[in-house]
Amino acid sequence: SSDLRKKLLEVFTDKPDEYISGQELADRLGCSRTAIWKHIEEMRKDGFTLEAVRKKGYRITNSPKSIIPDEIRFGLKTKFLGRNIFYEETVDSTQKIAQKLAYEGAEEGTIVLAEEQIGGRGRMDRSWHSPKYKGIWMSVLLRPNIPIMQAPQLTLLTAVAVVQGIEEVTGIQAQIKWPNDVLINGKKVTGILTELQADSDRIHSLIIGIGINVNQHIEDYPEELQNTATSLFIEKKEDWNRAVIIQAILLKMEKLYTIYLENGFYPIKLLWESYALTIGTRITASTLTGKIVGKALGITDDGVLLVEDEQGTTHRIYSADISVTS
Numbered sequence: 001s002s003d004l005r006k007k008l009l010e011v012f013t014d015k016p017d018e019y020i021s022g023q024e025l026a027d028r029l030g031c032s033r034t035a036i037w038k039h040i041e042e043m044r045k046d047g048f049t050l051e052a053v054r055k056k057g058y059r060i061t062n063s064p065k066s067i068i069p070d071e072i073r074f075g076l077k078t079k080f081l082g083r084n085i086f087y088e089e090t091v092d093s094t095q096k097i098a099q100k101l102a103y104e105g106a107e108e109g110t111i112v113l114a115e116e117q118i119g120g121r122g123r124m125d126r127s128w129h130s131p132k133y134k135g136i137w138m139s140v141l142l143r144p145n146i147p148i149m150q151a152p153q154l155t156l157l158t159a160v161a162v163v164q165g166i167e168e169v170t171g172i173q174a175q176i177k178w179p180n181d182v183l184i185n186g187k188k189v190t191g192i193l194t195e196l197q198a199d200s201d202r203i204h205s206l207i208i209g210i211g212i213n214v215n216q217h218i219e220d221y222p223e224e225l226q227n228t229a230t231s232l233f234i235e236k237k238e239d240w241n242r243a244v245i246i247q248a249i250l251l252k253m254e255k256l257y258t259i260y261l262e263n264g265f266y267p268i269k270l271l272w273e274s275y276a277l278t279i280g281t282r283i284t285a286s287t288l289t290g291k292i293v294g295k296a297l298g299i300t301d302d303g304v305l306l307v308e309d310e311q312g313t314t315h316r317i318y319s320a321d322i323s324v325t326s
Ligand code: BTX
Pocket: 092, 093, 094, 095, 117, 119, 120, 121, 122, 123, 124, 126, 127, 128, 129, 130, 136, 137, 138, 139, 180, 188, 189, 190, 191, 192, 193, 209, 210, 211, 212, 213, 225, 228, 229, 230
């Protein structure tokens, strides 16, 4: 069926601005008009926009290289996550836009999407490479009624949703490196950055930034990232429809978030640990105050990483860069 898709696209590419009748498509592809109709519907689901005009035929008016809001809305199964979408082609950082929207009272579940970020941000003032049309650069606004201390739990929850969404769409099994990296074969495919606004000790809004490398080729990365970063394309040599991945992740995230609000962090924690690369292995945690080498035991309910050193002492790690030691 991907062969048929290819042929269909060739026919449409040959006559880019013309309508092509169902009969002509059927003749060129050697199949029935019903089969053509089925494939046209499939293309629509994959994010193509097709015009169908009686007596004239079909014409493609938009291909799925963009992630315009309608492309996300069409097929989105969530109740509130991603129901309110802000989209711009080029932005400084989707985080900044989401912060402004949050401040102005935007509803929970609002998302901000861009095709390209000029000033994409990571943690601790690091930058996030966000080239045009190649990835998912998204900020999600949540308003959970939880104490500030629990905010890291939502970062962990998001990592689980990303792993599940990627697996559902691509079949690729990604892993999580504490606290917020999603890796495939040891290379970074996703980074997550959580920022919050709070009064006294309650969270007012939580802005979860998710950067997913989707269709980059290795040469799309600056040299210094070529050995540490990967993309879904690089892993499977296939171009992916970003809208479908966004939809899958939003649905997973909404389900997990609902479980979280009803049952607390424990069920999320179990899932997180099942995807975690570092649990049970020997790691080096580089913190601001020094290095701790030992076995990663798991995470606490606050999302704190527990590491047992050679002497048998357990350390609580709040913030660090982790590398796997063998
Ligand atoms: P982090 O601080 O864990 O990772 C940032 C580091 O990762 C960089 O210093 C660099 O070494 C490496 N890096 C930069 N870009 C990429 C990339 N595309 N792929 C792999 N590695 C890279 C992770 O921070 C959090 C990133 C969140 C990005 C999202 S995108 C939507 C939202 N808007 C925004 O500005 N940030 C978030």
